[in-house]
Amino acid sequence: VEPSSPNVRTEIPGPKSRQLLKELDRIQNTGAVQFFADYDKSYGNYLVDVDDNCMLDLYTQIASIPIGYNHQSLIDAVKNENNLSTFVNRPALGCYPPRDWITRLQTSLLAVAPPGLSEVQTMACGACSVEHAQKAMFIAFQRRKRGGAPPTQEELQSCKTNDLPGTPNLSVLSFKNAFHGRTMGALALTHTKPMHKLDFPQPKWPIATFPMLKYPLEDNVRENQAEEKRCLAEVEDLIETWKKKGEPIVGVVIEPIQGEGGDNFASPQFFQGLQDICIQNDICFNLDEVQTGCGVTGLFWAHEHFNLKQPPDIVTFSKKMLTGGFYYRSEYRSQEAFRIFNTWVGDPSKVVLLEAVIKVIKQDNLLNRVTEIGNYLWPEVEKIQKKYPDFLSRVRGLGITGAVDFPSLDDRNKAISSYYQKVYYNI
Amino acid sequence: VEPSSPNVRTEIPGPKSRQLLKELDRIQNTGAVQFFADYDKSYGNYLVDVDDNCMLDLYTQIASIPIGYNHQSLIDAVKNENNLSTFVNRPALGCYPPRDWITRLQTSLLAVAPPGLSEVQTMACGACSVEHAQKAMFIAFQRRKRGGAPPTQEELQSCKTNDLPGTPNLSVLSFKNAFHGRTMGALALTHTKPMHKLDFPQPKWPIATFPMLKYPLEDNVRENQAEEKRCLAEVEDLIETWKKKGEPIVGVVIEPIQGEGGDNFASPQFFQGLQDICIQNDICFNLDEVQTGCGVTGLFWAHEHFNLKQPPDIVTFSKKMLTGGFYYRSEYRSQEAFRIFNTWVGDPSKVVLLEAVIKVIKQDNLLNRVTEIGNYLWPEVEKIQKKYPDFLSRVRGLGITGAVDFPSLDDRNKAISSYYQKVYYNI
Ligand code: FES
Numbered sequence: 001v002e003p004s005s006p007n008v009r010t011e012i013p014g015p016k017s018r019q020l021l022k023e024l025d026r027i028q029n030t031g032a033v034q035f036f037a038d039y040d041k042s043y044g045n046y047l048v049d050v051d052d053n054c055m056l057d058l059y060t061q062i063a064s065i066p067i068g069y070n071h072q073s074l075i076d077a078v079k080n081e082n083n084l085s086t087f088v089n090r091p092a093l094g095c096y097p098p099r100d101w102i103t104r105l106q107t108s109l110l111a112v113a114p115p116g117l118s119e120v121q122t123m124a125c126g127a128c129s130v131e132h133a134q135k136a137m138f139i140a141f142q143r144r145k146r147g148g149a150p151p152t153q154e155e156l157q158s159c160k161t162n163d164l165p166g167t168p169n170l171s172v173l174s175f176k177n178a179f180h181g182r183t184m185g186a187l188a189l190t191h192t193k194p195m196h197k198l199d200f201p202q203p204k205w206p207i208a209t210f211p212m213l214k215y216p217l218e219d220n221v222r223e224n225q226a227e228e229k230r231c232l233a234e235v236e237d238l239i240e241t242w243k244k245k246g247e248p249i250v251g252v253v254i255e256p257i258q259g260e261g262g263d264n265f266a267s268p269q270f271f272q273g274l275q276d277i278c279i280q281n282d283i284c285f286n287l288d289e290v291q292t293g294c295g296v297t298g299l300f301w302a303h304e305h306f307n308l309k310q311p312p313d314i315v316t317f318s319k320k321m322l323t324g325g326f327y328y329r330s331e332y333r334s335q336e337a338f339r340i341f342n343t344w345v346g347d348p349s350k351v352v353l354l355e356a357v358i359k360v361i362k363q364d365n366l367l368n369r370v371t372e373i374g375n376y377l378w379p380e381v382e383k384i385q386k387k388y389p390d391f392l393s394r395v396r397g398l399g400i401t402g403a404v405d406f407p408s409l410d411d412r413n414k415a416i417s418s419y420y421q422k423v424y425y426n427i
Numbered sequence: 428v429e430p431s432s433p434n435v436r437t438e439i440p441g442p443k444s445r446q447l448l449k450e451l452d453r454i455q456n457t458g459a460v461q462f463f464a465d466y467d468k469s470y471g472n473y474l475v476d477v478d479d480n481c482m483l484d485l486y487t488q489i490a491s492i493p494i495g496y497n498h499q500s501l502i503d504a505v506k507n508e509n510n511l512s513t514f515v516n517r518p519a520l521g522c523y524p525p526r527d528w529i530t531r532l533q534t535s536l537l538a539v540a541p542p543g544l545s546e547v548q549t550m551a552c553g554a555c556s557v558e559h560a561q562k563a564m565f566i567a568f569q570r571r572k573r574g575g576a577p578p579t580q581e582e583l584q585s586c587k588t589n590d591l592p593g594t595p596n597l598s599v600l601s602f603k604n605a606f607h608g609r610t611m612g613a614l615a616l617t618h619t620k621p622m623h624k625l626d627f628p629q630p631k632w633p634i635a636t637f638p639m640l641k642y643p644l645e646d647n648v649r650e651n652q653a654e655e656k657r658c659l660a661e662v663e664d665l666i667e668t669w670k671k672k673g674e675p676i677v678g679v680v681i682e683p684i685q686g687e688g689g690d691n692f693a694s695p696q697f698f699q700g701l702q703d704i705c706i707q708n709d710i711c712f713n714l715d716e717v718q719t720g721c722g723v724t725g726l727f728w729a730h731e732h733f734n735l736k737q738p739p740d741i742v743t744f745s746k747k748m749l750t751g752g753f754y755y756r757s758e759y760r761s762q763e764a765f766r767i768f769n770t771w772v773g774d775p776s777k778v779v780l781l782e783a784v785i786k787v788i789k790q791d792n793l794l795n796r797v798t799e800i801g802n803y804l805w806p807e808v809e810k811i812q813k814k815y816p817d818f819l820s821r822v823r824g825l826g827i828t829g830a831v832d833f834p835s836l837d838d839r840n841k842a843i844s845s846y847y848q849k850v851y852y853n854i
Contacts, residue, residue, distance in 0.1 A: 023529050027537070028548050031764025037523040039512040050526050061519040062770045069516050078505070078514045085466040087505045087514065088780075089496050090749070092488040096464040099477050102450050110454070121455055124552055127769060131610045135627055142626040156621040161603075162629040166621065170628050176588075182769045183558045184630075185611030194583040194593065195765045199569040200562055201597050202589040203611075203628060319770060322517070337458025338622045342554060342609045343489045343746060349776075353515075 006046070007054040008423040014051025042069035055420075063259070066294050066320035066357045067366070077356040086348050093122065093345045094338075104348065108355040109325065114301045116311030117327040122346030126290040126318035127181030129326050130253070132340050133314045134185050136332040137251040137284040138170055139339060144282070169247040171203070173238060175210040175254055177261030180288055189253050192261045206238040206249060210258060211266045215394045216382075228270040232277065239281050251284030251313070252277075256302035259291035263403035265396055268306040275308055284332065286314040291401075294320035295361055298371035298399035305398070322357065323350040374399040433473070434481040435850040441478025469496035482847075490686070493721050493747035493784045494793070504783040514776045520549065521765075521772045531775060535782040536752065541728045543738030544754040549773030553717040553745035554608030556753050557680070559767050560741045561612050563759040564678040564711040565597055566766060571709070596674040598630070600665060602637040602681055604688030607715055616680050619688045633665040633676060637685055638693045642821045643809075655697040659704065666708050678711030678740070679704075683729035686718035690830035692823055695733040702735055711759065713741040718828075721747035722788055725798035725826035732825070749784065750777040801826040 013021065017035040024030050041048040045068055047057040057065075067074070077083055091098060098104075109120045121136075123129040142151075151166070159166025174180065174189035179196075181187065188202045211228045214220035235252065242249050252274060258264035271287075278285035292302035294317070299305060303312060313332055318324035323346050334340050361367065378397040381404055385392040391411070395404040406412040440448065444462040451457050468475040472495055474484040484492075494501070504510060518525060525531075536547045548563075550556040569578075578593070586593025601607065601616035606623075608614065615629045638655045641647035662679065669676050679701060685691035698714075705712035719729035721744070726732060730739060740759055745751035750773050761767050788794065805824040808831055812819040818838070822831040833839040 020524075020526075020529060024524065026545075027529070027532060028546055029761050029764065029767070032521045032768060033524060034522050036526055036528070037518060038526050039516045039518065040526075042512075042516065047523070061517070061523065064517065064519065064770055070512060071515075074515045075511065078511060084502065084505060085469075085497060087776075088498075088501045089466045089469065090488070090491065091464060091466065092491065094459045095461050096474070096488065097447075097451065097460060099447075099463055099465050099467075101463070102447060102454070105454060118453075119455055125555070125769070125771065127555060128552070128610060134611075138626045138628070151621075151625055155625060159621050159624040159626070160618045161634055162615060162618075162624075162631050166625050167629050167631075168626060170626075183555060183610035183612060184561075184615070188589060188611070191587045191589075193765070194578075194586050195763060196768075197586040197589075198578055198582060198593050198766075199565045199586070199595060199597075201565070201630060202594050203630065204589050204594075207588055334456050336622060337456065338620070339625075340456070341459060341623075342552070343491055344552065349514075 004046075005054070006056050006423050007052075008420055009053055010051045011424065012049070012051075012053060012417075012420050014049065014053060016050040020050065039069065044068040044071075053420075060320075062319070063291055063296075064319040064322075066322070067360050071356075071360065073356040073360050074353055077352055083349075083352050086352050090344060090347055090349065092343055093348065094341050098348055101348065104351050104355065108351050108358055109321075109323070109327075111358055112300050113327055114311060114315050115304065117315065117329065119330060119333060120327050121325055121340055122351070123318070123324035123326070123342075124344060124346055125181075125324045126316070127183040127186045128342070129290065129316045129318050129324040130180045130186040130189070130288060131183055133286055133316050133326045133328070134172055134251070134253075135340055136314065136326075136328060136334060137172065137286070138168075139334050140284065140332050141170060141248075141250040142168065143335070170250050171205040171242055171247045173206045173208060173235065173242075173249045173252045175208050175258070177210055177258055177264060178253075178255060179258070179260030180253060180255075180290075206242050208235045208238055210254075210261070210264055211270060213265060213267075213396075215396060224267070225269075228266060228273070231266075232270065232273045235274065235277055239277070239283070249281075249283055251286050253286045253288055255288050255290075256292045256306070257297070257398065257401060259401075262405075263396065263401065265398070271303065271306040272308060275310070275312070278313070279310075284313045286316065287312040288316045290316055290318045290324075293317045294357075295367050295370055296320070296399050296401045298367055298374055300361075300367065302398070320357075322354045323347060370399040374402075378402060431473075432481070433483050433850050434479075435847055436480055437478045438851065439476070439478075439480060439844075439847050441476065441480060443477040447477065466496065471495040471498075487747075489746070490718055490723075491746040491749075493749070494787050498783075498787065500783040500787050501780055504779055510776075510779050513779050517771060517774055517776065519770055519772075520775065521768050525775055528775065531778050531782065535778050535785055536748075536750070536754075538785055539727050540754055541738060541742050542731065544742065544756065546757060546760060547754050548752055548767055549778070550745070550751035550753070550769075551771060551773055552608075552751045553743070554610040554613045555769070556717065556743045556745050556751040557607045557613040557616070557715060558610055560680075560713055560743050560753045560755075561599055561678070562767055563741065563753070563755060563761060564599065564713070565595075566761050567711065567759050568597060568675075568677040569595065570762070597677050598632040598669055598674045600633045600635060600662065600669075600676045600679045602635050602685070604637055604685055604691060605680075605682060606685070606687030607680060607682075607717075633669050635661045635665055637681075637688070637691055638697055640692060640694075640823075642823060651694070652696075655693060655700070658693075659697065659700045662701065662704055666704070666710070676708075676710055678713050680713045680715055682715050682717075683719045683733070684724070684825065684828060686828075689832075690823065690828065692825070698730065698733040699735060702737070702739070705740070706737075711740045713743065714739040715743045717743055717745045717751075720744045721784075722794050722797055723747070723826050723828045725794055725801055727788075727794065729825070747784075749781045750774060797826040801829075805829060 013035040020036045036050040155166040180189040316326040440462040463477045582593040607616040743753040
């Protein structure tokens with residue numbers, strides 16, 4: 001049976017979820033668990049929990065489900081005998097790629113490569129994608145510095161013990177409220193909730209301000225332009241300061257739309273300006289599209305809205321792409337083996353699923369659908385905001401990604417739980 | 428058709444692999460690619476390449492294939508309709524675990540938990556397992572330091588910009604020749620080949636010497652004991668030095684058998700001594716079993732050979748376990764939500780496969796088989812070593828993990844390629 005509308009039968013989490021929570025709590029911390037889901041019963045946009053509550057799912061497993069639950073094309077991909085060995089045998093892709101690997105890449109990742117980019121490195125999640133993109137920047141920066149000379153014996157020896165000169169003092173610039181992942185190098189670029197960061201040693205790298213735009217945009221044009229200009233000037237300052245300090249910035253990492261930090265948007269002009277600064281300073285411009293990629297803005301990659309003068313140097317992806325990885329300009333290809341590497345460097349079984357996802361996105365014209373929905377959705381949310389100006393503010397969105405602010409976290413949580421109750425009590 | 432013996436028809440890589448290599452090289456660096464594999468035709472211990480060469484596979488995808496290629500029980504697990512939604516819908520496990528998650532954990536990870544450990548956190552690969560195990564150490568250390576008080580406002584604010592006091596100066600001790608992964612925090616503990624490390628900024632943390640034992644062991648008892656004692660004293664020194672320095676060591680991370688760094692063994696007494704030092708100094712004792720776990724030593728976990736007085740504080744795993752993660756003593760459970768967390772925190776579809784793997788290991792009594800093979804194998808390699816003392820040295824092994832040294836990398840590579848040729852030319 002396919003659920004076709006929300007149907008809440010119990011409080012959430014319901015009694016069955018609460019029982020399972022108690023059991024799971026004997027095995028691990030369960031503080032983040034909202035409820036236990038029944039993925040057999042979930043379908044399309046509807047997530048069903050173990051208490052048989054059926055919810056319209058706007059959260060999609062932290063933005064990682066691309067075409068809904070149990071899509072027939074994904075079921076077919078798993079059931080297809082030709083794919084069987086891909087699900088059974090996970091290879092060390094960097095050493096022994098499967099027979100059909102090139103075709104797979106062509107029908108999946110390369111079929112949706114950002115305009116102008118034709119090289120791609122697979123990875124397994126957002127964090128390792130961001131970390132290895134960083135490595136590509138460090139490698140390219142040091143290669144330029146060496147001017148074609150091979151690394152010295154001293155460099156090769158010293159790097160093994162994290163010492164100079166093989167382990168150089170280099171830095172990566174990120175932005176306030178950014179989120180790029182949770183392993184040390186990715187977390188170093190992350191500046192959102194304290195619970196992600198507290199107590200963990202981190203490299204001290206430069207952090208610039210991400211523009212905080214005023215809404216509605218049409219009433220704040222001049223102020224917002226000034227804000228973005230100020231932020232770009234800050235980036236230029238930091239590049240100078242850190243060069244003088246002896247810990248030069250090798251690249252800038254930024255989300256096209258900040259996700260975890262509050263769905264913060266900046267204008268195409270801001271990103272154009274940022275790219276110009278990177279070009280002028282010969283450093284890497286890395287757009288992290290882990291959250292914004294795979295069509296949620298109505299174009300496959302959010303940065304396609306920016307009308308950039310040349311492709312970004314690196315575009316990182318994961319989540320709805322099911323596999324992690326990054327596209328890159330050939331300057332960022334490593335010349336030696338084993339430098340951008342790990343045991344699995346991704347998982348072909350995820351690429352098989354991505355292949356099916358991309359086919360559906362194209363066949364069903366989903367990018368247009370996203371644009372249509374966005375064009376309908378955000379003006380409607382604006383109307384609601386106008387009705388409740390003390391409660392809602394700063395409505396903003398592009399395609400199906402966006403947000404509206406509540407006065408406090410508490411208010412937001414109350415709103416979410418009252419949605420559930422509204423359906424529960426049928427009011 | 429099931430291949431049942433090595434059969435080399437072409438040089439390796441053969442013409443088809445070389446053609447594919449050329450094509451893949453347009454998409455990414457292929458320096459590490461040995462050949463393209465045909466995973467449909469590979470079977471059991473035999474890896475078949477696209478040129479129809481069939482090789483006995485001792486490398487098993489960088490030690491990550493637990494029970495051979497296309498094992499029937501894994502095929503059954505993928506084909507089982509009850510598992511379908513697990514392969515199709517990857518959840519955000521930390522927020523919405525599937526209905527059967529607790530049972531799955533019980534029949535897989537918990538069924539083989541190291542003696543005395545009953546809590547487990549899933550992750551996706553070795554690197555994020557090691558990184559999040561580190562976080563568990565940092566959290567526990569700071570919690571003890573706070574003596575039960577909550578973090579201060581200053582800590583919560585400052586950590587967002589990687590500043591003191593929220594981002595404390597803490598360190599983790601690792602060993603020379605160790606390998607723990609390639610994201611920044613895991614790479615900081617890694618001290619093997621320069622190509623893994625060169626050019627990447629890293630925290631400068633303490634590094635102790637891993638014992639370099641002399642072989643044969645029975646002729647070098649006193650010298651090896653002295654070597655291990657010296658290494659333990661070094662650890663104690665470093666703990667003191669780094670405490671004084673204001674960057675205290677919160678934990679020790681060590682492989683039960685160093686893998687990537689050259690299959691280096693130390694005695695059970697060494698590991699007992701190391702654990703004692705950790706207990707005395709109230710810091711974490713983390714055994715990284717990413718490479719040594721899942722039965723390769725004849726016991727499920729290599730550290731079961733060590734006769735430790737209490738379980739290790741943390742045991743990290745990945746590779747042949749198919750899922751990543753770590754077991755931990757309850758002192759290392761985080762008390763707050765979202766601290767040990769990321770989008771997926773693992774992948775239930777890998778746990779489904781692991782469940783099948785563990786069933787096979789138990790049913791087929793594979794741990795005993797590993798012990799039997801080890802007992803046969805290493806004495807035989809010793810005989811060969813005695814025959815070629817200028818060429819082979821330091822034979823060492825436990826179960827099916829172990830090594831013998833060649834005089835140089837070049838000699839080793841020549842030996843491997845001549846094995847291929849021996850079969851090719853049928854000599
Ligand atoms: S760090 Fe990405 S899968 Fe482990």
